[in-house]
Amino acid sequence: MSTSLQTALVRDSSVVDSVELALPGQRVVHACCDEHLAALVSKAKLEWVDEQWWFGLLCQASRYSSLSRASLRQISRRVRLSEAQLDAALRWNAARADPLARLPGGQSC
Numbered sequence: 001m002s003t004s005l006q007t008a009l010v011r012d013s014s015v016v017d018s019v020e021l022a023l024p025g026q027r028v029v030h031a032c033c034d035e036h037l038a039a040l041v042s043k044a045k046l047e048w049v050d051e052q053w054w055f056g057l058l059c060q061a062s063r064y065s066s067l068s069r070a071s072l073r074q075i076s077r078r079v080r081l082s083e084a085q086l087d088a089a090l091r092w093n094a095a096r097a098d099p100l101a102r103l104p105g106g107q108s109c
Helices: 034-047 050-062 072-078 083-095
Strands: 006-011 026-031
Touching: 006 034, 026 034, 050 072, 050 083, 072 083
Parallel strands: none
Antiparallel strands: 006 026
């Protein structure tokens, strides 16, 4: 068993940041060995939620000054979401314990 520090980028549907755009949908993980790293990568794959990612893209785009008066449909087109993806993202938000009533840019959900 290898016991050296392992580092990897894994997919994470919760990572959409308007400030740090370098790693959208990814986060860095550290592990103590190859087996631990494999477990973290597998867990990240299982935890990915498309609807969460799509909602995060809407939130991120809503902050752009050029979209300040845009509708949800216009924002969704800007981030290349289909109507079905937009609807699924809004349902995901509505099902959360603390759903957003407005996107960060002020648009109603």
